Amino acid sequence: MTNFVIRTQVLENYGAHAEDGKFSSQNHYWKMKGGIDYLVQDLDRVQDAAAFVMAAFSGNSLGWKEFPVEFLTEEEWVDQLPDDEDYRDFLKEQVWVVSPKTGRNHTRGYPQDF
Secondary structure, X not given: OOOEEEEEEEEEEOHHHHOOOOOOXXXXXXXXXXXXXXXXXXXXXXXXXXXXXXXXXXXXXXXXXXXXXXXXXXXXXXXXXXXXXXXXXXXXXXXXXXOOOOOOOOEEOOOOOO
């Protein structure tokens, strides 16, 4: 079974903090924020991994949205990690490890040394 990494992007609507945040009233002000790399275990297809992450972890509200922007195998994710050891370690520490077997629970940090 292959593990997959689903990368997400978060948008925050600053207009929802001070006004109603709606497009119809011109009070929207969306800004790109960070995102999360989800290492999805226990699924055979990247489509299922993406759907699981969106169902279990994403947000879609007037003030906050999270959506997938990249789909990788675990091997591709590891291969794309930077050469800089400190930054590489930081990214490994930030990944959320998830599985449909554990539902909305997650652990943080890449579970393997490489």
